[in-house]
Amino acid sequence: MATIWVVLIALLALIAGVALGFFIARKYMMNYLKKNPPINEQMLRTLMMQMGQKPSQKKINQMMRAMSNQVDKK
Structure with a gap:
């Protein structure tokens, strides 16, 4: 027992x-x-340049904010 x-x-x-x-x-x-964060602004800028886009600071800030909001939701 x-x-x-x-x-x-x-x-x-x-x-x-x-x-x-x-x-x-x-x-x-x-x-x-x-x-x-796994991606910073420099990495995002490099990624956009490799895809053939000219990265403006406004667009990079917009994408960083969208990724930050995605992390905050989880």
Whole structure:
């Protein structure tokens, strides 16, 4: 009977640890991506030039704002 309780407690601790670890890792990654966005203005400017577009500062600001809004919605 005691082994059943030990196994049950071990399973509950494992499930709680996995859930807690997932949420901590998710929060950490969201904060990291907010502070260090994957694309910056220079990368966007280079990408637009490679696609054959002449990047104006207004268009780059517009695209950066749209990407920032997309991240904030999630």
